[in-house]
Amino acid sequence: MTSNDLGDFLRAHRARLRPDDVGLASYGARRVAGLRREEVAVLAGMNSDYYARLEQGRERSPSPQILEAISSALRMDDHAREHMFRLAGTAPEGERPQPRETVNPALRQLLDGYPGAAAFVLNPANDFLASNALADALFSPFERMDNMARMTFLDPAARSFFTQWGRAAEAVVAGLRHATGLDPHYRRLHDLVASLSDESDEFAALWSSHAVHGKSRDAKDLLHPDVGPLALTYQTFDVRGAPGQQLVIYHAEPSSLSGQALSLLGSLHATDRQQSATEH
Secondary structure, rough: OOOOOOHHHHHHHHOOOOOHHHOOOOOOOOOOOOOOHHHHHHHHHHOHHHHHHHHHOOOOOOOOOHHHHHHHHHHOOHHHHHHHHHOOOOOOOOOOOOOOOOOOHHHHHHHHHOOEEEEEOOOOOOOEEOHHHHHHOOOOOOOOOOOOHHHHHHHHOOOHHEEHHHHHHHHHHHHHHHHHHHHOHHHHHHHHHHHHHHHHHHHHHHHHHHOOOOEEEEEEEEEEOOEEEEEEEEEEEEOOOOOOOOEEEOOOOOOOHHHHHHHHHHHHHHHHHHHHHHOO
């Protein structure tokens, strides 16, 4: 992380709020978007000079009470609040072990126990660590099924595959931002962010917004070239005993058109694999 991640994070959140969002009257022209530092200080009940030093990186040891006040003043949700606390260094060092990069054989077997759903395991950097056959079929339009973030921003297939690409891109970046707070010393994650920031202006712009969340459930509208539109729901589960790993499951409503299409996709993919095995 950079030397003033906390200050960058606070400025980004301050810029998103208008005076009327927090019950303040607005007077005079504003040179920049969002609240003024002085207004945040008033809302948080603290000295404006102290708050300015926090944003500038000259004050690096805010108390939990100060952080709670700022969280309330900037209307942060739980994910943003948690991230801010970690940026401020209030989480004990070593609280969270480094992520594992290998998947337990029992978990690999479990993935295959979801024949009607696309199931896969990601690390905090969004690398695919394991996947079942239907997940392989689902992401087959991509050149490589290696990293969800790189696939979203750098593979041309993503723009048609994710019918709401902008929403999907924002979710990926917000999830990575959340992961940096949970695992601040995870080198693979920082290398990925640096690489994507260089290769994608859109990623760099979203990353600079400092949006943060870690969703456990959401809808996905996809368009697969083999079976057409897919309205799916994904759910994410932390893998106990494997720090940093997440089991992700994409599924459709039973008996729905998307469910039928997902089943057809699995059948087509299985047939292709059988033909390929026969030819070789």
